[in-house]
Amino acid sequence: MKTHSNYYAGVRTYAGNHISINSEIEHGLGYYEVTQRGKCAGTFVNNQVHGRAAKTWIQGETYVGQYSNNNKDGNGVHTWKSGAMFVGQFSNNQPNGFGILTTVHNGIKFIGNVSGMIATPIVGEGEWYTEDNIQIDPASVGIDDKGCTHENGVTINAVGESIIVNDNGSVTTIEKNLKTTMFDAYNGERTTYHYGDWIHKYKGGIRNGRFHGNGHIKFHNGWNHTGVWTFGYNVNHSTYTSVATSTLSSRSTQRRLDRNYCMIYDMMIAHHHKFVKRPPVIVEFGIGRGDHLVHLRNLFSDAIIIAVDNLSPTSVPTTELEAQQISDLKIAAQISGVEFYFNTDCYDKQSIYDIVSAHGDFDFAIHDATHTDTAWNKLNTITEVLSDDYGILITEEMCCNNNPNDKNSINWHQIELAIDDGWRIWDCRIPSSFEYHNSVIGVYMNGKFDGSDFNMYEIEIC
Amino acid sequence: MLITNIMLKNKFTGLGVTPDVVGEYVDGKLNGLGTTHTQTGQFKNDKPCGYTINDKNEITHTNDNEISTKLITILDNGDTWIGDDFGILVKTDGTTVTGHRILVINTTMDSK
Numbered sequence: 288m289k290t291h292s293n294y295y296a297g298v299r300t301y302a303g304n305h306i307s308i309n310s311e312i313e314h315g316l317g318y319y320e321v322t323q324r325g326k327c328a329g330t331f332v333n334n335q336v337h338g339r340a341a342k343t344w345i346q347g348e349t350y351v352g353q354y355s356n357n358n359k360d361g362n363g364v365h366t367w368k369s370g371a372m373f374v375g376q377f378s379n380n381q382p383n384g385f386g387i388l389t390t391v392h393n394g395i396k397f398i399g400n401v402s403g404m405i406a407t408p409i410v411g412e413g414e415w416y417t418e419d420n421i422q423i424d425p426a427s428v429g430i431d432d433k434g435c436t437h438e439n440g441v442t443i444n445a446v447g448e449s450i451i452v453n454d455n456g457s458v459t460t461i462e463k464n465l466k467t468t469m470f471d472a473y474n475g476e477r478t479t480y481h482y483g484d485w486i487h488k489y490k491g492g493i494r495n496g497r498f499h500g501n502g503h504i505k506f507h508n509g510w511n512h513t514g515v516w517t518f519g520y521n522v523n524h525s526t527y528t529s530v531a532t533s534t535l536s537s538r539s540t541q542r543r544l545d546r547n548y549c550m551i552y553d554m555m556i557a558h559h560h561k562f563v564k565r566p567p568v569i570v571e572f573g574i575g576r577g578d579h580l581v582h583l584r585n586l587f588s589d590a591i592i593i594a595v596d597n598l599s600p601t602s603v604p605t606t607e608l609e610a611q612q613i614s615d616l617k618i619a620a621q622i623s624g625v626e627f628y629f630n631t632d633c634y635d636k637q638s639i640y641d642i643v644s645a646h647g648d649f650d651f652a653i654h655d656a657t658h659t660d661t662a663w664n665k666l667n668t669i670t671e672v673l674s675d676d677y678g679i680l681i682t683e684e685m686c687c688n689n690n691p692n693d694k695n696s697i698n699w700h701q702i703e704l705a706i707d708d709g710w711r712i713w714d715c716r717i718p719s720s721f722e723y724h725n726s727v728i729g730v731y732m733n734g735k736f737d738g739s740d741f742n743m744y745e746i747e748i749c
Numbered sequence: 750m751l752i753t754n755i756m757l758k759n760k761f762t763g764l765g766v767t768p769d770v771v772g773e774y775v776d777g778k779l780n781g782l783g784t785t786h787t788q789t790g791q792f793k794n795d796k797p798c799g800y801t802i803n804d805k806n807e808i809t810h811t812n813d814n815e816i817s818t819k820l821i822t823i824l825d826n827g828d829t830w831i832g833d834d835f836g837i838l839v840k841t842d843g844t845t846v847t848g849h850r851i852l853v854i855n856t857t858m859d860s861k
Contacts, residue, residue, distance in 0.1 A: 302750065303771045315785050316771040328772050328782040329789050339789040339802045341782050351790045352808060362806050362821045362829070374808065374820045376833050376839070385839045387832055398837050398847050415849060420835040439761040442851045566750060588751060589763055742786060 290475070300564055301332065317422030326603050329354060332337055345523070352377060367391075369447030375399065385529070390445040394418035395425065397434060397445075459464075484620050488682055492532060496672050500528035517553050520664060524560055527552035539578045546726040548683060548713040555651055556586060556681055563650055563677050570649050572633035572643065572669075575657035577619030584624050592648050593627045597656070599629030600701050634665040648674040654682035658689050660698035663729060668710075670731050678733040696725035702746060705729060713744045830854065 303317025304685030313319075314329040320326040329340025351361020359365075359377040366372045382388070382401045389396040399413010402642015415425040429436050432507040491502025497519030504512045513523050514528045528549045531540045543549050559567060566589035569581060574596040585593055600617040604610035620627060626646070631638045634657050643649070652669050656662070662682070669680055686701040702712060714724040727746075750804045752765040757777040765774040772783020772792065779792040789800030797811045800820075808821040820829040838846045838853050845857060846853045 302766050304766070304768065316766075316786070317767070318766075318771045318773075318784070320764075328783060330784065341784070341790040341802070341806075341807070342801070343782065349800065351802050352800070353806055362802070362808060363784040364800050364808050364810075364820055367802070375837075385831060385837055386847055387836060398832070399845075416835075468800065504859075552790075711759070 295622050300560075306333070309488035321426070324568065325719055332423070346387040347727035350376050350619050362654060388434065388445060390430070391443070392428070392430055392434070394443070395423070395428060395430060397425075431516070443671040463565040492528060494518075494528070495549065498527065499550070499553070517557060518550075522557070522560075524556065525586055526556055527582060527586065530585055534582075539575050541580065543579075544553040544681075546683075546723050546728075546729050548726075550715075551681060551728050551730065555681065557642070558588070558677070558679065559650075561562075563716065567650035568647050568674070569593065569651045569653070570595060571653045571655060573654065574616055574627075575655070576615040577622045577625075579653070580619065580622050580625050584622070593628065593642060593646060594625050595628040595633050595642070597632050633669070636668045639668045643672045648672050648678065650679070651675055652676050652678070654680065658682075658687065658725075660686050660688055662707075663701070663710065666731070673733045674732070677731055680731040682729045682731075684725045685710070685727045687727050689725070691723045691725050693726050698748045702727075706746065714746055824854070 292723070294392075299319055299321045301313055301319040302318060302348055303319075304315030306312040306314035312336045316329075317327070317331045317707075318328045320595055325342060325344035327336060327340055327342040327579060329336050329342075330338030332338065336354045338354060339352070340354045342348070342467060343349045348366065348367025350359060350363055350365045352359060352365075353361025355361070358380040360714045361377060362375070362376045364372060364374040365377075365382070369392050370389075372389045373382050375382060375385025375388075378384065381403060385400055385403070387396055387398050388401055395418070396416050397413055398416060400411030401413075402411065405510065414422050415430070416422055425432065429438075436443050446669075487591070488505040489498060489502060490505075491498060492500025498516035498656070499518060499522075500516060502514060502516050504514075505689065505743065512521075515526055515529075517526055528544070531544055531549060534540075543552070550585070567587060568591045569583055570593040572595045574594045577594070580592060580594055583590065588741065596612075596616060598609065598616060600614055602609070602613050602614050602616075602622050605620060610623045616629070620629075628638075628642060633639070649672055651668065652673065654662070654666060654669070662698060663685055666682065672678075674679060684696075686697040686698045686705060688698075690696055706712060710729045710731050712727060712729045715728055716723060750763065751765060752761055752767060752774070752829065756765075757774070760777040762775050763773075763775075763777075765772065768784065770785050772779050773781030775781070778795045780794065781792065782790070783792045784790075785858045788797060788801050790797060790799075790801030792822060792834055793799075793813075796815065797809065797817070798813065798815075800808065800810055802808050805823050806821070809817050809819050809838075811817040818833045820831070820833065824830060827841045828851075831837050831839065832850065834850050835848070836850060846856070
């Protein structure tokens with residue numbers, strides 16, 4: 288089982304040129320992003336940043352300059368969110384040589400030879416100047432020869448970090464950059480004296496006792512952080528829950544929130560950011576009024592989104608239900624950026640193959656067509672055309688009938704058969720009230736999808 | 750993703766890749782981090798905005814009003830000037846001179 292920390296660890300995604308058409312070796316102009324870390328645009332040679340690059344880190348630091356084998360090397364400028372800046376010569380991935388270090392201390396700057404990391408600068412030959420370029424003795428303005436100030440027992444270094452200078456001269460950073468957000472601290476990536484009891488108040492979505500959806504944290508020290516959470520972890524992308532709760536609630540969206548299905552879709556999105564390094568092919572069977580398609584369109588801006596329904600906006604209804612469905616389809620058909628397949632049976636093999644031949648294998652397939660307790664057994668064709676390693680098929684009301692008020696909605700025999708057939712099924716009924724008695728969701732997956740972190744009631748056969 | 754001129758005309762937004770430009774696009778223009786064969790850094794509406802480095806390894810800062818300040822300049826004789834109007838000249842022989850650019854560079858040139 289993958290742990291949260293592994294599953295949500297930074298995911299590196301590269302877009303750019305390669306050494307040859309069929310090669311995976313990053314070479315030429317390129318760009319990569321590592322979730323929860325930062326991003327980089329520049330020149331690549333044999334999978335390494337080499338030449339020139341611009342990098343930004345999520346805590347607000349930026350470097351633009353020369354690189355050699357993934358290390359800062361040559362001319363460059365590094366800026367901090369606090370306003371501090373070093374422009375000059377770099378080597379071994381850090382300032383090393385001549386340059387100008389502009390500190391957070393009223394813009395007082397050092398011009399000369401600097402080596403080592405800025406938190407612990409070894410200042411060589413050089414002089415100190417005010418913002419107006421008047422040479423000064425740094426001690427006269429309370430700055431020591433390393434660019435630090437000392438007040439009330441607190442040492443603030445040149446870039447605004449609170450540090451402790453140890454007896455042996457080494458430096459421990461206890462508060463990295465006072466002006467950065469708490470994002471890193473929230474993930475426990477550094478030790479601060481706030482860690483452990485720093486949350487004063489959280490206001491936002493909670494699912495299964497964990498922060499989930501949009502949320503806002505107020506810290507004891509007055510800092511604030513607004514973000515998106517999935518299963519208790521801060522993520523830097525929108526989720527189904529965050530989008531669904533921040534837009535006008537629609538019938539189908541509210542249904543997915545009420546039934547906790549949103550968490551499965553959030554896991555699907557996390558899976559996408561982790562593994563699917565291309566615009567995904569997403570197919571929804573059963574269109575309704577198209578609210579779900581709008582959410583998918585918002586969440587996956589570069590996706591090929593396909594919508595399939597056995598009716599069409601021009602169908603002649605034979606029942607009251609069909610009349611409602613056709614009315615809904617007329618609204619859905621107005622949605623842009625979606626490939627519609629009307630009058631198409633999702634259980635028909637040839638129809639599925641026709642869609643695949645036009646758009647490719649399915650990365651995410653969502654079955655929301657008419658539900659019956661045995662419908663899952665007719666989805667074999669779809670499971671066959673899921674993309675290797677990544678493909679996911681989700682079906683709602685798995686092995687249930689259509690009546691949410693029926694306490695015997697679940698067909699447990701069909702559940703057993705489905706699990707035997709490779710499905711994983713989660714019981715999303717709310718234990719306190721058992722509302723929506725058919726809130727059961729099934730996932731059929733190829734390869735790497737990890738549902739372990741869902742932390743809900745996955746049904747096992749005893 | 751690989752993008753085309755038509756996609757840019759249609760106000761493509763996202764991470765775009767062409768043989769000559771890679772970067773973050775908003776409304777069909779480079780907005781954010783990007784790189785071309787001659788410029789790498791921060792862009793706004795296809796123009797450098799923020800910090801960029803060019804193919805001579807010179808570094809420039811451009812503000813929102815498109816006013817640019819060179820922070821590192823490679824002089825014709827190979828020396829490196831670090832700073833804007835006030836900074837440090839790093840000569841090819843490793844020696845340095847600190848001061849106002851116009852004075853430092855003129856003095857240095859005169860002495861050669």
